[in-house]
Amino acid sequence: MKQYIYLVGLLLLLHSGYSSFEYHKFGIEISLDIKLESLIGVLLIIIGSIINIENESFLTIDNKVIKNKAKYLKFIKMSDAVQLGESLGVTDYEEYNTRLPFINI
Amino acid sequence: MAIDNEFYYTPSIVANKHKLQHVQDVASLVLGVASGIMSLESINGFVFYFIGITLTNLLFYIICTEQQPYKFFKNPLHEIFIKDLFNNISGYIMMWCLIYALVKTNS
Structure with a gap:
């Protein structure tokens, strides 16, 4: 479960990165949804890293x-x-x- | 100020420090990736880093210390928010430059 948060965050970052790459290829200013997607990816990975430091039993x-x-x-x-x-x-x-x-x- | 005659358990202090360090490492690298994707430039990137890392520390403070920070850190506000503010900036700049260059290769 914990690792899937990392995975989803990484996929979001990858997707927004590729979108940003394509936008730059055509010289268009990147739109708000790409920024939002990358920010959500960042948030998910940070939350994942905080959850992953849980004490072991x-x-x-x-x-x-x-x-x-x-x-x-x-x-x-x-x-x-x-x-x-x-x-x-x-x-x-x-x-x-x-x-x-x-x-x- | 009261005399501090409390005994501390050093392995726990070290373990907590390592956990905070882990969260900050991951956060700074990922923030670098995000600022590269958004192709931030000059002061905006640094402002983004400081806001992002402070929010991360705030999340850590709220989630991990469970409303009793003095049980886990000797001086929680200083140790979590201020002490390691500049430690991870090199990793941030590395990821920022890398992703910025990758994103802008074909433009």
Whole structure:
């Protein structure tokens, strides 16, 4: 779904670009609908890029899907930021902590 | 001013910055394409860039920070609207010139 917004925006831009090219070929001033089409294309791509930065959700070891409380960005305060790791049971540094030489036997 | 004894989580700050950067990169390139298609010239192109990028930042501010910007940025207004205003202008000018030249090749 998210990628289709990009696709529609790109198609609009491509079409308006080609129209503008043809208009210039005959030396006519480009009309309002070409400008509007390109502006709508720009708007769609920008909205698509904003939607695409959404936070991913995580799967715990008990097969539960855990979502970030904020939809797009991450909390910067320590007290808010560590809550996701606590509900998930891992930290951001889990990759390093569970390296073979680091495991406490 | 109150003493700032709040602890911040650096990976989140970096992640938010990267997300804002991504949106601004895409926006500046696409705005360049649009201004090339509309064959804007001289100051009009720069005015178009500043209006476009500010509107993008406004959209980001409204959609992404969910009415609580201080939870995601230390100084949201400065970080979102002012700090990176000139960073992406080179990419914008590149796309502007390229598309302008392509559109005008046969005229």
